[in-house]
Amino acid sequence: MDTRPDMVLFxxxxxxxxxxxxxxxxxxxxxxxxxxxxxxxxxxxxxxxxTIALGVRWVASGHPPVTGPxxxxxxxxxxxxxxxxxxxxxxxxxxxxxxxxxVGVLGMGVASLFPSRIEQQLIPALQSYWLWIHVSLAxxxxxxFAVSFVAAVMYLIGDWRGWERLPDKETLDMVxxxxxxxxxxxxxxxxxxxxxxxxNSAWGAPWSWDPKETSSLIVWLVxxxxxxxxxxxxxxGVGTARLAVLGFLMTLFTVLGSRFLGxxxxxxx
Amino acid sequence: MLGxxxxxxxxPLIFLAAALFFQKFRNWLTSMRxxxxxxxxxxxxxxxxxxxxxxxxxxxxTERYGDVLGLFVFRSGLANVFRTWYFVLLGALIVVSTxxxxxxxxxxxxxRPGRRISATGSLLTHLSIALIAAAGxxxxxxxxxxxxxRYLEAGDVIEVPEGxxxxxxxxxxxxxxxxxxxxxxLTDVTVFEDGTEVLKQRIEVNHPLNHRGIGVYQYEMLPSxxxxxxxxxxVVVPVSETAPLRRDITxxxxxxxxxxxxxxxxxxLEFLADFTYDIETGTAGLASIRHDNxxxxxxxxxxxxxxxxRWFFMGHAGxxxxxxxxxxxxxxxxxxxxxxxxTRFEFAKQPGTPLLFAGxxxxxxxxxxTLWTRRPPGVA
Numbered sequence: 110m111d112t113r114p115d116m117v118l119f120x121x122x123x124x125x126x127x128x129x130x131x132x133x134x135x136x137x138x139x140x141x142x143x144x145x146x147x148x149x150x151x152x153x154x155x156x157x158x159x160t161i162a163l164g165v166r167w168v169a170s171g172h173p174p175v176t177g178p179x180x181x182x183x184x185x186x187x188x189x190x191x192x193x194x195x196x197x198x199x200x201x202x203x204x205x206x207x208x209x210x211x212v213g214v215l216g217m218g219v220a221s222l223f224p225s226r227i228e229q230q231l232i233p234a235l236q237s238y239w240l241w242i243h244v245s246l247a248x249x250x251x252x253x254f255a256v257s258f259v260a261a262v263m264y265l266i267g268d269w270r271g272w273e274r275l276p277d278k279e280t281l282d283m284v285x286x287x288x289x290x291x292x293x294x295x296x297x298x299x300x301x302x303x304x305x306x307x308x309n310s311a312w313g314a315p316w317s318w319d320p321k322e323t324s325s326l327i328v329w330l331v332x333x334x335x336x337x338x339x340x341x342x343x344x345x346g347v348g349t350a351r352l353a354v355l356g357f358l359m360t361l362f363t364v365l366g367s368r369f370l371g372x373x374x375x376x377x378x
Numbered sequence: 379m380l381g382x383x384x385x386x387x388x389x390p391l392i393f394l395a396a397a398l399f400f401q402k403f404r405n406w407l408t409s410m411r412x413x414x415x416x417x418x419x420x421x422x423x424x425x426x427x428x429x430x431x432x433x434x435x436x437x438x439x440t441e442r443y444g445d446v447l448g449l450f451v452f453r454s455g456l457a458n459v460f461r462t463w464y465f466v467l468l469g470a471l472i473v474v475s476t477x478x479x480x481x482x483x484x485x486x487x488x489x490r491p492g493r494r495i496s497a498t499g500s501l502l503t504h505l506s507i508a509l510i511a512a513a514g515x516x517x518x519x520x521x522x523x524x525x526x527x528r529y530l531e532a533g534d535v536i537e538v539p540e541g542x543x544x545x546x547x548x549x550x551x552x553x554x555x556x557x558x559x560x561x562x563x564l565t566d567v568t569v570f571e572d573g574t575e576v577l578k579q580r581i582e583v584n585h586p587l588n589h590r591g592i593g594v595y596q597y598e599m600l601p602s603x604x605x606x607x608x609x610x611x612x613v614v615v616p617v618s619e620t621a622p623l624r625r626d627i628t629x630x631x632x633x634x635x636x637x638x639x640x641x642x643x644x645x646x647l648e649f650l651a652d653f654t655y656d657i658e659t660g661t662a663g664l665a666s667i668r669h670d671n672x673x674x675x676x677x678x679x680x681x682x683x684x685x686x687x688r689w690f691f692m693g694h695a696g697x698x699x700x701x702x703x704x705x706x707x708x709x710x711x712x713x714x715x716x717x718x719x720x721t722r723f724e725f726a727k728q729p730g731t732p733l734l735f736a737g738x739x740x741x742x743x744x745x746x747x748t749l750w751t752r753r754p755p756g757v758a
Binding site for chain 1: 411413414417418420421424429432460514517561563584585586728731734739741745746749750
């Protein structure tokens with residue numbers, strides 16, 4: 110086992126989230142406040158460990174930890190768990206917050222598949238302050254999409270199996286919408302605007318129809334369809350929840366797909 | 379055949395039909411259902427562009443998908459889907475739909491001026507789509523981007539296409555950190571217009587030269603193909619049959635290195651990154667600038683007297699008979715010369731870029747205003 114401080118903290122966070130996930134499953138069955146308290150507690154321990162791990166990696170590398178797939182998934186899951194924790198105190202969303210831990214497990218589990226070494230020296234293409242703006246804003250936007258995904262999945266489960274053990278459908282629908290409402294502008298600024306500005310100085314064109322650029326556009330289009338459907342057509346419920354799920358699956362494809370599809374982004378995430 | 383009376387009836391009928399068609403088309407184009415369908419179609423076509431590798435040679439598709447499907451992918455335009463007529467048509471329809479909807483919204487906003495901030499945000503968002511499309515059109519019609527046709531070394535001059543100026547490379551090098559990690563590619567250049575020096579600049583990745591509307595980008599960098607920093611040479615001297623003397627030496631080109639424990643010495647004279655031999659002229663040369671077949675010309679001396687001068691190839695020991703030499707020589711490895719490198723630029727003219735940035739900026743602003751100031755639909 111890696112004994113580097115950041116990795117020790119990484120594993121503490123991952124095990125905490127795992128414990129939180131088990132607790133969340135138990136809570137879904139027994140609904141005891143004491144179980145919920147334990148779930149919150151271990152999730153918070155995970156979040157604190159993950160926050161310190163990110164800080165340690167920042168200090169050790171000399172730059173924000175946003176440069177490789179490991180760091181990116183770490184940041185993305187951190188932001189998503191943080192968003193859930195923020196909802197903790199919101200009335201009616203306590204049950205939703207229970208899902209912070211599984212999201213943390215998923216994100217950190219994916220991160221653990223990639224090399225975790227700390228790169229002090231960035232390759233020339235990544236030596237730009239636009240890297241931090243582009244990646245961090247895109248990650249924050251995608252973290253908000255993760256929240257909308259969880260709410261939408263719960264909505265679909267409720268529609269399928271009944272609502273007894275879930276928050277009410279209006280709350281889930283609203284959380285899905287609000288999370289997309291927060292994430293969509295952040296994603297637009299980070300992934301599209303900042304990405305285009307940086308691409309123009311690094312590659313000679315703001316847009317190259319690179320697989321990652323194009324799949325980001327598809328993510329954008331899916332959420333644009335969601336917002337149009339909801340704003341103008343007044344669509345609610347299962348249809349928009351499915352769109353939110355599709356949007357996040359496309360987001361995951363965008364984040365991880367360029368590892369396999371190649372293109373200009375293939376040195377990073 | 380048609381007399382004056384049928385024409386009198388026919389012409390208004392044609393106009394009426396055209397007007398009806400136009401109205402129906404406008405209604406279709408401005409409906410939200412159409413907008414959503416267009417966005418879905420755009421997403422679907424874009425997905426093809428992600429999954430099917432773009433702008434590859436035809437054989438790449440037949441190799442990947444088989445003869446029939448590969449040929450279909452190439453001929454149907456799926457291999458260059460973002461330049462097909464249907465993709466362009468789809469984009470044009472989205473823009474026209476967006477602009478038409480925006481004009482309607484402006485009229486509505488003027489008539490009913492409530493919720494100004496979010497309505498303005500929505501307007502900006504939709505107008506920005508037109509700006510982005512216009513930017514793409516301007517660049518597609520008048521822009522270009524391609525790598526320079528050749529690598530350049532210090533002293534080389536290249537004419538910049540459509541730029542009206544030329545660039546001389548003054549230095550091209552790769553820098554590393556003390557730990558040996560790649561740090562930066564640097565090319566120092568001088569810009570000339572009509573033979574007159576007008577500018578000196580360093581071109582790096584993320585820091586292009588922008589001159590007269592043309593961007594000159596650091597595209598590639600290779601170490602020198604004719605010089606190295608060090609050569610690592612293995613020497614085996616048969617001092618006895620059972621225990622030959624083995625020495626690994628580090629040779630700096632041009633310097634004589636004594637082989638310890640013997641009266642032999644050697645000197646690396648030349649390096650070629652991709653060795654080839656011209657039988658007609660009897661000279662060695664470069665097959666390419668890539669480091670595909672590295673070779674060093676080594677001079678072997680015994681007690682200060684020249685014994686032999688031969689080319690040795692990396693990874694090809696034992697392929698020929700060197701039994702006339704007093705020792706066996708192996709070219710093991712080398713450290714390339716990164717200070718005197720070969721640089722390659724990319725030239726780009728993207729006149730739509732400022733418009734694109736303006737469009738994306740407006741889009742971002744519009745979305746923030748719309749989504750962060752507006753009460754969600756369905757909330758009282």
